[in-house]
Amino acid sequence: MKAHSVSSDIFVEEDWLHTRNLVPGERVYTEKLVEEGGVEYRSWNPYKSKLAAGLLNGLQTFPFGVDTTVLYLGAASGTTASHISDICSKGLLFCVEFSPRTARELVYTCEKRKNMLPLLKDASQPETYADVVTQVDIIYQDIAQPNQSEILERNCVFLKEKGYAFICIKSRSIDVAAEPASVFKKEVKLLRTFLDIQERIPLDPYERDHLMVVGRRM
Numbered sequence: 001m002k003a004h005s006v007s008s009d010i011f012v013e014e015d016w017l018h019t020r021n022l023v024p025g026e027r028v029y030t031e032k033l034v035e036e037g038g039v040e041y042r043s044w045n046p047y048k049s050k051l052a053a054g055l056l057n058g059l060q061t062f063p064f065g066v067d068t069t070v071l072y073l074g075a076a077s078g079t080t081a082s083h084i085s086d087i088c089s090k091g092l093l094f095c096v097e098f099s100p101r102t103a104r105e106l107v108y109t110c111e112k113r114k115n116m117l118p119l120l121k122d123a124s125q126p127e128t129y130a131d132v133v134t135q136v137d138i139i140y141q142d143i144a145q146p147n148q149s150e151i152l153e154r155n156c157v158f159l160k161e162k163g164y165a166f167i168c169i170k171s172r173s174i175d176v177a178a179e180p181a182s183v184f185k186k187e188v189k190l191l192r193t194f195l196d197i198q199e200r201i202p203l204d205p206y207e208r209d210h211l212m213v214v215g216r217r218m
Protein backbone atom coordinates (compact mmCIF):
# COMPACT_ATOMS: atom_id res chain seq x y z
CA MET A 1 0.00 0.00 0.00
CA LYS A 2 1.56 3.25 -1.15
CA ALA A 3 -1.00 5.71 0.24
CA HIS A 4 1.65 7.72 2.09
CA SER A 5 3.31 8.53 -1.21
CA VAL A 6 0.16 10.10 -2.71
CA SER A 7 0.06 13.06 -0.29
CA SER A 8 2.51 14.43 2.24
CA ASP A 9 -0.50 15.17 4.46
CA ILE A 10 -1.22 11.45 4.84
CA PHE A 11 0.68 9.46 7.40
CA VAL A 12 0.50 5.67 7.61
CA GLU A 13 1.05 3.63 10.73
CA GLU A 14 0.47 -0.10 10.92
CA ASP A 15 -1.57 -0.05 7.68
CA TRP A 16 -3.90 2.61 9.06
CA LEU A 17 -4.18 5.99 7.35
CA HIS A 18 -4.15 9.39 9.06
CA THR A 19 -4.56 12.91 7.71
CA ARG A 20 -2.86 16.01 9.10
CA ASN A 21 -5.52 17.67 11.28
CA LEU A 22 -6.50 21.06 9.85
CA VAL A 23 -8.11 21.97 13.19
CA PRO A 24 -5.76 20.63 15.88
CA GLY A 25 -7.50 19.29 18.95
CA GLU A 26 -10.83 18.81 17.13
CA ARG A 27 -12.40 15.48 16.16
CA VAL A 28 -15.15 15.16 13.51
CA TYR A 29 -16.37 11.66 14.37
CA THR A 30 -14.86 8.94 16.60
CA GLU A 31 -11.39 9.16 15.08
CA LYS A 32 -8.22 9.05 17.16
CA LEU A 33 -5.86 12.00 17.28
CA VAL A 34 -2.19 11.03 17.11
CA GLU A 35 0.98 13.07 17.12
CA GLU A 36 3.92 12.39 14.81
CA GLY A 37 6.93 14.67 14.51
CA GLY A 38 5.16 17.53 16.28
CA VAL A 39 2.16 17.34 13.90
CA GLU A 40 -1.32 16.20 14.87
CA TYR A 41 -3.05 13.66 12.61
CA ARG A 42 -6.56 12.18 12.60
CA SER A 43 -6.98 8.44 12.03
CA TRP A 44 -8.91 7.77 8.82
CA ASN A 45 -11.29 4.84 9.22
CA PRO A 46 -11.76 2.78 6.00
CA TYR A 47 -14.97 1.30 7.41
CA LYS A 48 -16.43 4.82 7.61
CA SER A 49 -14.81 6.38 4.55
CA LYS A 50 -14.81 4.84 1.08
CA LEU A 51 -11.90 7.03 -0.02
CA ALA A 52 -9.72 5.54 2.74
CA ALA A 53 -10.98 2.07 1.75
CA GLY A 54 -10.04 2.80 -1.87
CA LEU A 55 -6.52 3.87 -0.87
CA LEU A 56 -6.03 0.76 1.27
CA ASN A 57 -7.23 -1.33 -1.68
CA GLY A 58 -4.61 0.15 -3.99
CA LEU A 59 -6.13 3.32 -5.48
CA GLN A 60 -3.34 5.06 -7.40
CA THR A 61 -5.14 8.09 -8.82
CA PHE A 62 -5.08 10.69 -6.05
CA PRO A 63 -5.26 14.23 -7.42
CA PHE A 64 -6.20 15.81 -4.06
CA GLY A 65 -3.59 18.46 -3.25
CA VAL A 66 -3.23 21.51 -1.03
CA ASP A 67 -5.07 23.90 -3.41
CA THR A 68 -7.60 21.51 -4.94
CA THR A 69 -11.25 22.51 -5.32
CA VAL A 70 -13.79 19.72 -4.85
CA LEU A 71 -17.52 19.33 -5.40
CA TYR A 72 -18.59 16.65 -2.91
CA LEU A 73 -22.01 15.10 -3.62
CA GLY A 74 -23.53 13.25 -0.65
CA ALA A 75 -21.34 14.73 2.07
CA ALA A 76 -23.52 13.37 4.93
CA SER A 77 -22.17 14.72 8.24
CA GLY A 78 -18.74 15.34 6.70
CA THR A 79 -16.67 12.29 7.68
CA THR A 80 -14.81 11.76 4.38
CA ALA A 81 -15.16 15.42 3.41
CA SER A 82 -13.27 16.40 6.59
CA HIS A 83 -10.31 14.21 5.61
CA ILE A 84 -10.33 15.77 2.13
CA SER A 85 -10.47 19.15 3.89
CA ASP A 86 -7.33 18.17 5.85
CA ILE A 87 -5.52 17.34 2.59
CA CYS A 88 -6.86 20.25 0.49
CA SER A 89 -6.09 22.69 3.30
CA LYS A 90 -5.90 25.76 1.04
CA GLY A 91 -8.54 24.57 -1.41
CA LEU A 92 -12.33 24.61 -1.21
CA LEU A 93 -14.93 21.87 -0.82
CA PHE A 94 -18.53 22.47 -1.87
CA CYS A 95 -20.42 19.89 0.22
CA VAL A 96 -23.87 18.96 -1.13
CA GLU A 97 -26.25 17.04 1.14
CA PHE A 98 -30.02 16.84 0.78
CA SER A 99 -31.10 15.42 4.14
CA PRO A 100 -31.86 18.37 6.46
CA ARG A 101 -31.10 16.31 9.58
CA THR A 102 -27.72 15.16 8.32
CA ALA A 103 -26.95 18.60 6.92
CA ARG A 104 -27.29 20.06 10.44
CA GLU A 105 -24.29 17.95 11.52
CA LEU A 106 -22.49 18.90 8.31
CA VAL A 107 -22.97 22.60 9.09
CA TYR A 108 -21.39 22.01 12.51
CA THR A 109 -18.35 20.34 10.84
CA CYS A 110 -18.09 23.17 8.30
CA GLU A 111 -18.20 25.87 10.99
CA LYS A 112 -14.83 24.60 12.25
CA ARG A 113 -13.33 24.08 8.78
CA LYS A 114 -13.18 27.21 6.72
CA ASN A 115 -12.47 25.33 3.46
CA MET A 116 -15.80 23.43 3.62
CA LEU A 117 -19.01 25.05 2.40
CA PRO A 118 -22.27 23.20 3.22
CA LEU A 119 -25.08 23.22 0.64
CA LEU A 120 -28.47 21.79 1.59
CA LYS A 121 -29.30 20.81 -1.98
CA ASP A 122 -30.36 17.85 -4.12
CA ALA A 123 -27.44 16.68 -6.27
CA SER A 124 -29.87 15.71 -9.03
CA GLN A 125 -30.63 19.41 -9.49
CA PRO A 126 -27.24 21.06 -10.06
CA GLU A 127 -28.95 24.15 -11.47
CA THR A 128 -30.08 24.98 -7.91
CA TYR A 129 -26.48 25.55 -6.80
CA ALA A 130 -24.97 26.83 -10.06
CA ASP A 131 -24.83 30.34 -8.58
CA VAL A 132 -22.49 29.19 -5.77
CA VAL A 133 -20.34 26.38 -7.12
CA THR A 134 -17.34 27.29 -9.28
CA GLN A 135 -15.46 25.11 -11.74
CA VAL A 136 -13.75 22.39 -9.70
CA ASP A 137 -10.76 20.08 -10.08
CA ILE A 138 -12.57 17.04 -8.65
CA ILE A 139 -16.11 15.78 -8.18
CA TYR A 140 -16.47 13.16 -5.47
CA GLN A 141 -19.85 11.44 -5.42
CA ASP A 142 -21.20 9.06 -2.77
CA ILE A 143 -24.99 9.23 -2.90
CA ALA A 144 -26.19 5.62 -3.34
CA GLN A 145 -28.99 6.48 -5.77
CA PRO A 146 -30.31 4.27 -8.61
CA ASN A 147 -29.52 6.96 -11.21
CA GLN A 148 -26.21 8.07 -9.68
CA SER A 149 -24.22 7.95 -12.93
CA GLU A 150 -26.75 10.24 -14.58
CA ILE A 151 -26.57 12.60 -11.57
CA LEU A 152 -22.79 12.66 -11.88
CA GLU A 153 -23.03 13.48 -15.58
CA ARG A 154 -25.31 16.44 -14.82
CA ASN A 155 -22.80 17.75 -12.29
CA CYS A 156 -19.94 17.52 -14.76
CA VAL A 157 -20.92 21.04 -15.87
CA PHE A 158 -18.83 22.09 -12.86
CA LEU A 159 -15.85 19.86 -13.67
CA LYS A 160 -12.84 21.41 -15.37
CA GLU A 161 -11.68 19.81 -18.59
CA LYS A 162 -9.49 16.79 -17.65
CA GLY A 163 -10.79 17.13 -14.07
CA TYR A 164 -11.33 13.95 -12.07
CA ALA A 165 -14.58 12.33 -10.99
CA PHE A 166 -14.73 9.77 -8.18
CA ILE A 167 -17.94 7.79 -7.90
CA CYS A 168 -18.81 5.20 -5.26
CA ILE A 169 -21.25 2.67 -6.71
CA LYS A 170 -23.38 0.62 -4.35
CA SER A 171 -24.76 -2.26 -6.38
CA ARG A 172 -27.79 -2.85 -4.13
CA SER A 173 -28.94 0.76 -4.54
CA ILE A 174 -29.09 0.26 -8.28
CA ASP A 175 -30.51 -3.27 -8.42
CA VAL A 176 -31.00 -5.22 -5.20
CA ALA A 177 -31.51 -8.55 -7.00
CA ALA A 178 -28.75 -8.41 -9.63
CA GLU A 179 -25.21 -9.73 -9.32
CA PRO A 180 -22.94 -6.83 -8.27
CA ALA A 181 -20.52 -7.60 -11.12
CA SER A 182 -23.22 -7.12 -13.75
CA VAL A 183 -24.47 -3.91 -12.09
CA PHE A 184 -20.91 -2.53 -12.06
CA LYS A 185 -20.38 -3.47 -15.71
CA LYS A 186 -23.53 -1.60 -16.74
CA GLU A 187 -22.64 1.48 -14.68
CA VAL A 188 -19.08 1.64 -16.01
CA LYS A 189 -20.49 1.46 -19.55
CA LEU A 190 -22.69 4.47 -18.74
CA LEU A 191 -19.78 6.36 -17.16
CA ARG A 192 -17.63 5.71 -20.23
CA THR A 193 -20.01 7.83 -22.31
CA PHE A 194 -18.75 10.98 -20.56
CA LEU A 195 -15.60 10.00 -18.63
CA ASP A 196 -12.25 8.53 -19.54
CA ILE A 197 -12.10 5.71 -16.95
CA GLN A 198 -8.81 5.54 -15.02
CA GLU A 199 -9.41 3.02 -12.25
CA ARG A 200 -11.97 0.64 -10.78
CA ILE A 201 -11.40 -0.33 -7.15
CA PRO A 202 -13.64 -2.82 -5.30
CA LEU A 203 -14.14 -1.64 -1.71
CA ASP A 204 -14.54 -5.04 -0.03
CA PRO A 205 -13.98 -5.93 2.78
CA TYR A 206 -14.56 -2.39 4.09
CA GLU A 207 -17.81 -1.85 2.14
CA ARG A 208 -19.44 -4.92 0.65
CA ASP A 209 -20.59 -4.80 -2.98
CA HIS A 210 -19.26 -1.31 -3.61
CA LEU A 211 -17.02 -0.20 -6.44
CA MET A 212 -15.09 3.06 -6.64
CA VAL A 213 -14.63 4.31 -10.19
CA VAL A 214 -12.29 7.15 -11.11
CA GLY A 215 -12.60 8.90 -14.45
CA ARG A 216 -11.46 12.09 -16.14
CA ARG A 217 -13.63 14.54 -17.99
CA MET A 218 -13.14 14.09 -21.70
Ligand SMILES: C[S@@+](CC[C@H](N)C(=O)[O-])C[C@H]1O[C@@H](n2cnc3c(N)ncnc32)[C@H](O)[C@@H]1O
Pocket residue numbers: 048049050073074075076077078079080081096097098099102121122123124142143144145
Ligand atom coordinates in the same frame (compact mmCIF):
# COMPACT_ATOMS: atom_id res chain seq x y z
C1 LIG B 1 -23.32 6.90 2.06
S1 LIG B 1 -23.79 8.45 2.65
C2 LIG B 1 -22.36 9.45 2.37
C3 LIG B 1 -21.24 9.25 3.34
C4 LIG B 1 -20.15 10.29 3.12
N1 LIG B 1 -19.81 10.41 1.73
C5 LIG B 1 -18.88 10.00 3.86
O1 LIG B 1 -18.07 9.18 3.39
O2 LIG B 1 -18.66 10.61 4.92
C6 LIG B 1 -24.81 9.04 1.35
C7 LIG B 1 -25.34 10.44 1.60
O3 LIG B 1 -25.83 10.96 0.37
C8 LIG B 1 -26.98 11.72 0.63
N2 LIG B 1 -27.73 11.82 -0.63
C9 LIG B 1 -28.38 10.81 -1.29
N3 LIG B 1 -28.94 11.29 -2.42
C10 LIG B 1 -28.64 12.61 -2.48
C11 LIG B 1 -28.94 13.63 -3.41
N4 LIG B 1 -29.67 13.39 -4.52
N5 LIG B 1 -28.48 14.87 -3.17
C12 LIG B 1 -27.73 15.13 -2.07
N6 LIG B 1 -27.42 14.19 -1.13
C13 LIG B 1 -27.87 12.95 -1.34
C14 LIG B 1 -27.68 10.96 1.76
O4 LIG B 1 -28.60 11.80 2.47
C15 LIG B 1 -26.49 10.50 2.59
O5 LIG B 1 -26.20 11.43 3.61
